Amino acid sequence: MTTKSVAPSNSANKLWFAAIKPPMYSVAVMPVWVGTAVAFAETRAINTAIFITYLLASIFILAWMNLSNDVFDSETGIDANKHHSLVNLTGDKSLIFWLGNAFLALGILGSSAIAWWQKDFTLLAIVLVGCALGYTYQGPPFRLGYQGVGEIICFICFGPLAVSAAYYSQTQSWSSTSLTASIIIGITTSLILFCSHFHQVKDDLAAGKRSPIVRLGTARGAQLIPWFCGFIYALTLLFTLLGLFPIQTLLIFASLPFAIQLTRHVQAYHNQPDKVSNCKFIAVALHFWSGLLFGLGFVL
Numbered sequence: 144m145t146t147k148s149v150a151p152s153n154s155a156n157k158l159w160f161a162a163i164k165p166p167m168y169s170v171a172v173m174p175v176w177v178g179t180a181v182a183f184a185e186t187r188a189i190n191t192a193i194f195i196t197y198l199l200a201s202i203f204i205l206a207w208m209n210l211s212n213d214v215f216d217s218e219t220g221i222d223a224n225k226h227h228s229l230v231n232l233t234g235d236k237s238l239i240f241w242l243g244n245a246f247l248a249l250g251i252l253g254s255s256a257i258a259w260w261q262k263d264f265t266l267l268a269i270v271l272v273g274c275a276l277g278y279t280y281q282g283p284p285f286r287l288g289y290q291g292v293g294e295i296i297c298f299i300c301f302g303p304l305a306v307s308a309a310y311y312s313q314t315q316s317w318s319s320t321s322l323t324a325s326i327i328i329g330i331t332t333s334l335i336l337f338c339s340h341f342h343q344v345k346d347d348l349a350a351g352k353r354s355p356i357v358r359l360g361t362a363r364g365a366q367l368i369p370w371f372c373g374f375i376y377a378l379t380l381l382f383t384l385l386g387l388f389p390i391q392t393l394l395i396f397a398s399l400p401f402a403i404q405l406t407r408h409v410q411a412y413h414n415q416p417d418k419v420s421n422c423k424f425i426a427v428a429l430h431f432w433s434g435l436l437f438g439l440g441f442v443l
């Protein structure tokens with residue numbers, strides 16, 4: 144009796160947790176953290192109101208991306224077996240669509256507030272370009288993610304655009320260090336998206352989505368992971384030796400265990416959807432810890 148009444152609500156909670164995916168929101172936080180950290184390293188000042196407003200705006204925009212992703216994917220049939228799609232869970236596509244749009248409006252409102260305070264619309268322009276690119280990833284008629292170029296869009300949006308926007312919002316100027324730092328965040332974010340495709344090959348193929356893993360195959364995709372990870376650490380070391388990053392950014396090496404865990408996990412289970420499906424959350428952990436430690440290197 145007890146088991147019967149508890150189990151469904153537990154699994155319902157799990158489904159909702161998987162649908163809302165709270166850990167994924169570190170993806171919106173890290174570019175703001177690193178861009179602001181570089182600004183702090185260069186100016187020794189931080190505008191807290193702008194930091195918090197831009198942070199919230201980024202989170203709202205990512206919420207829009209995820210809600211609209213479920214809406215647009217429900218139209219292609221690719222999410223037919225995805226029980227944790229918000230559209231499948233609520234059965235109300237229109238609700239999710241308008242909730243997503245409300246988040247987008249809040250994100251744009253936050254960016255507009257910063258533009259208004261600073262009498263400078265550069266940040267708003269960057270955010271709008273990011274949103275437009277994000278839309279092309281999943282929205283009709285583009286659906287560029289279905290062509291396998293999502294990782295490139297993801298790199299540009301969460302790397303150079305989002306980190307530069309954070310830096311600019313603090314300093315109203317540009318910085319080669321911030322742009323270089325954005326490469327690290329761009330790569331770790333794209334790695335999450337890359338990892339998210341391993342368990343979806345069957346559904347992606349059926350819906351005509353040519354994700355990088357569909358194109359490469361899971362075995363070759365798995366072989367690329369240590370290279371992506373190695374690139375993060377090698378680039379940080381290189382830019383530190385070149386004097387672009389402070390030596391403390393080498394703290395990023397403390398996130399190596401996550402890179403090793405990700406590489407081993409995907410290489411062991413790349414062709415077992417049930418087992419490999421959690422690899423994107425190992426990639427989220429790698430993104431979080433590497434970004435946190437890397438940003439800390441600028442602040443210390």
Ligand SMILES: C/C(=C\COP(=O)(O)OP(=O)(O)O)CCC[C@H](C)CCC[C@H](C)CCCC(C)C
Pocket residue numbers: 201204205208209212213216269270273274276277278280288293294296297300301304305308336339343
């Ligand atoms: C929704 C995203 C990925 C989910 O993709 P997929 O359909 O493969 O997965 P599901 O199986 O879960 O359905 C994220 C995609 C991110 C996108 C490429 C870029 C987003 C850009 C942001 C909107 C812009 C932020 C920039 C800014 C604040 C300057």
Ligand SMILES: O=C(O)C1=CC(=O)c2ccccc2C1=O
Pocket residue numbers: 164167170205208209297332333335336339423
């Ligand atoms: O649900 C997902 O798979 C992802 C959601 C998301 O917001 C995101 C953002 C940036 C990179 C990858 C991803 C996902 O994979």
